[in-house]
Amino acid sequence: xxxxxxxxxxxxxxxxxxxxxxxxxxxxxxxxxxxxxxxxxxxxxxxxxxxxxxxxxxxxxxxxxxxxxxxxxxxxxxxxxxxxxxxxxxxxxxxxxxxxxxxxxxxxxxxxxxxxxxxxxxxxxxxxxxxxxxxxxxxxxxxxxxxxxxxxxxxxxxxxxxxxxxxxxxxxxxxxxxxxxxxxxxxxxx
Numbered sequence: 408x409x410x411x412x413x414x415x416x417x418x419x420x421x422x423x424x425x426x427x428x429x430x431x432x433x434x435x436x437x438x439x440x441x442x443x444x445x446x447x448x449x450x451x452x453x454x455x456x457x458x459x460x461x462x463x464x465x466x467x468x469x470x471x472x473x474x475x476x477x478x479x480x481x482x483x484x485x486x487x488x489x490x491x492x493x494x495x496x497x498x499x500x501x502x503x504x505x506x507x508x509x510x511x512x513x514x515x516x517x518x519x520x521x522x523x524x525x526x527x528x529x530x531x532x533x534x535x536x537x538x539x540x541x542x543x544x545x546x547x548x549x550x551x552x553x554x555x556x557x558x559x560x561x562x563x564x565x566x567x568x569x570x571x572x573x574x575x576x577x578x579x580x581x582x583x584x585x586x587x588x589x590x591x592x593x594x595x596x597x
Contacts, residue, residue, distance in 0.1 A: 416454070416464075417468070418444075419444045419446055420464060420465050420468035420469075421468070421472075422443055422444045423440065423444060423461065423465045424465060424468070424469050424473075424507055425443075426439060426440055426443055426444075427462065427465060427507055427510075427511070428504050428505060428507055428510070431510065431514050432458075432462055432511060432514055432515060433514065435458075437451075437458060440458070440461075459519075462511070462522075463521060463522075463525075465507070466507065466508060466511060466522070466525055467525075469507045469508060470508065470525070470529065473500060474500075474506075474508060474529065477493060477496045477497050477500060478493070478529075478532065478533060478536060480492045480493045480496060481493050481533070481536035481537065481539070481540055482536055482539075484536070484539035484540050484542070484543045485540065485543065486540055486543045486544035486547050486549050486550075487540065487541075487544045487549045487550065487591065487594075487595065489540045490537065490540050490541075490544075490563065490591065491587070491591070494570075494584075494587040494591075495584070495587075497567065497570065498570065498574070498580050498583045498584060498587070499580065501570065501571055501574040502574050502577065502579075502580045502583070503574065503575065503577075504574065504575070505571050505572065505574050505575045506571035506574070508525065508526060508529055509526070509567075509568055509571035509572070510571070511525075511526070512525075512526035513572075530564055530567075530568070533564050533567060534560050534561060534563075534564040535560075537559070537560035537563045537564060538556055538557060538560040541554070541556045541559055541560055541594075542556055549595065550594060550595060550596075551595075551596045554594055559594055562590075563590070566586075566590055570583060570586070573586075
């Protein structure tokens with residue numbers, strides 16, 4: 408009869424998010440990962456196989472528990488209010504930390520097809536959700552008819568990536584909220 412694990416994989420994955428946000432993949436050393444997650448080295452390799460496989464699990468967990476709930480704000484396609492809500496929640500998540508997925512894509516995306524695919528899938532989903540929100544905003548008269556929805560959605564998606572980098576150095580969340588307002592105002596014809 409197999410023994411029951413004495414650890415919580417979710418707890419370990421949550422702790423690892425902080426480690427990878429602080430140090431990046433290459434900067435995170437196994438000794439610190441083992442110490443901070445209170446996992447033993449043998450158990451770590453039995454559970455995850457390698458540091459790379461561990462990162463994949465951490466990224467999947469980060470997507471499921473932190474990014475997806477924020478993106479779901481857009482899925483109802485509730486117009487510009489959903490876009491504003493998305494940015495407010497995203498800014499709160501990434502302020503002074505950055506976004507683990509965007510960081511990983513920047514660090515490893517060129518040489519790691521799995522991370523590149525995870526990033527591409529997330530950004531494609533985000534762009535499609537922005538398109539849905541902007542189309543509804545246009546139908547409701549919140550957005551002028553001349554706005555090119557696809558271009559605007561691409562711009563918003565690109566800004567999400569830029570916000571992830573800016574969040575690390577921004578003095579306050581207010582800076583990023585001002586940037587969001589400046590980003591959305593021209594779309595609304597303000």
